[in-house]
Amino acid sequence: MSVPYYIHAGARLRRILRQKEIVILQYAKKAGLTPQGLYRYFSQAVIKKNKLEKLLDAVPVTMTAFHQWDSLNHDSLHQGELLLLYLAQHRIKPLQLADRLQLHINEMYDWFDCPQFNDMQLQQLQRCLELLPEHFTGYLELKQDTNWIEAYLDKCMEVQQYMRRLDALEKRLHVLESR
Numbered sequence: 537m538s539v540p541y542y543i544h545a546g547a548r549l550r551r552i553l554r555q556k557e558i559v560i561l562q563y564a565k566k567a568g569l570t571p572q573g574l575y576r577y578f579s580q581a582v583i584k585k586n587k588l589e590k591l592l593d594a595v596p597v598t599m600t601a602f603h604q605w606d607s608l609n610h611d612s613l614h615q616g617e618l619l620l621l622y623l624a625q626h627r628i629k630p631l632q633l634a635d636r637l638q639l640h641i642n643e644m645y646d647w648f649d650c651p652q653f654n655d656m657q658l659q660q661l662q663r664c665l666e667l668l669p670e671h672f673t674g675y676l677e678l679k680q681d682t683n684w685i686e687a688y689l690d691k692c693m694e695v696q697q698y699m700r701r702l703d704a705l706e707k708r709l710h711v712l713e714s715r
Contacts, residue, residue: 543603545588546578547693552597552605554693555614557651567594579697615672616648620692622667636664642703645696 553563564574567590577583577591585599592602623633634644637660647657653672661667 544581544690544694545583546580547690547697548602548605549583549588549591550578550697551617551689551693552595552602554649554651556595558595563594567591575697579694579701581694614651615653616650617689617692618672619653619661620648620689622665622671624688628665633664641699645699648692648696 553560560574561571564571567574569577577587583591588602589599592599620630622628623630630644630648631641634641637644639647647653650657653661658669658672662669
């Protein structure tokens, strides 16, 4: 049984762009925005309907497809998102995994953005989590829990956007303090 959930419009848009492997700079130009203006929309939970339609036309995705987005109905699954799901199912926090892999948390979030992991990343995951590369190839049992998965992945994207914004503000504060 599916339970309806509140869609964070900015996070969902960012996930769709990531799933379709659309370059943000090119997309911003196509949507008639600056990259900074586009990133502002990624952090907004509610985007006005006419603006959202304009943003979706640049993808192109219909409003119905946006609201019923199912990232599991694609030929290749996004390996970064599969890693997020694995962490959620095993109650491992991204910071814990970053520590195990000896990575900075921002590098860990870059891993979550990867549609395909390279061999080095797969070896590190196998060493730290005992996670075989086959985990990322066939994940059909997830299709039953699509509603929960989409809600969780939307929330993960929302948190990533906040972390990126916080990191940018900390860097800006550090520059101002050093003057």
